[in-house]
Amino acid sequence: MSSLRKARPRHPSPLLQAPRPPPRRGRGETVVATASHSGKQIVDTVCISCHGSGVLGAPRIDSRAQWQPRVDQGFDVLLHHTVEGFKSMPPRGGNPSLSDAELKRAVAYMLDQAGIEAPKDCE
Ligand code: HEC
Numbered sequence: 001m002s003s004l005r006k007a008r009p010r011h012p013s014p015l016l017q018a019p020r021p022p023p024r025r026g027r028g029e030t031v032v033a034t035a036s037h038s039g040k041q042i043v044d045t046v047c048i049s050c051h052g053s054g055v056l057g058a059p060r061i062d063s064r065a066q067w068q069p070r071v072d073q074g075f076d077v078l079l080h081h082t083v084e085g086f087k088s089m090p091p092r093g094g095n096p097s098l099s100d101a102e103l104k105r106a107v108a109y110m111l112d113q114a115g116i117e118a119p120k121d122c123e
């Protein structure tokens with residue numbers, strides 16, 4: 001039995017060496033697939049109009065000093081006032097399509113921005 005194996009070419013065809021396309025960057029393009037919005041999304045689109053600059057005396061999103069006395073009433077009270085409205089604060093921030101869970105996340109996000117930790121179950 002003679003072995004007549006052909007010598008393998010040393011260099012594979014250049015076609016097999018086509019450069020790989022650079023990896024795609026997916027960052028920042030993630031689309032949230034659920035109908036529910038994150039606290040940040042809600043705050044950035046709804047609550048910011050008053051809480052961004054303190055319109056009508058709204059506690060400013062970045063002010064721990066303005067939020068702390070309100071947080072001291074208890075997170076449940078804050079949530080209740082967000083859902084039902086409180087003085088110049090309109091019910092659900094004026095957006096009736098927001099669910100209780102969404103409002104809860106929004107309040108937690110605003111507190112977070114003010115440097116105050118919200119209860120753990122808010123995400
Ligand atoms: C039309 C303006 C306006 C919008 C929009 C708005 N707020 Fe307010 N909010 C206020 C004002 C004014 C107050 C302060 C009321 C007071 O104490 O006199 C307030 C107070 C609050 C408080 C504190 C309540 C308390 O018990 O002291 C929370 C919590 C709050 N807002 C959450 C939200 C959230 C969450 C959103 C977005 C979904 C939102 N707000 C949108 C005007 C607004």
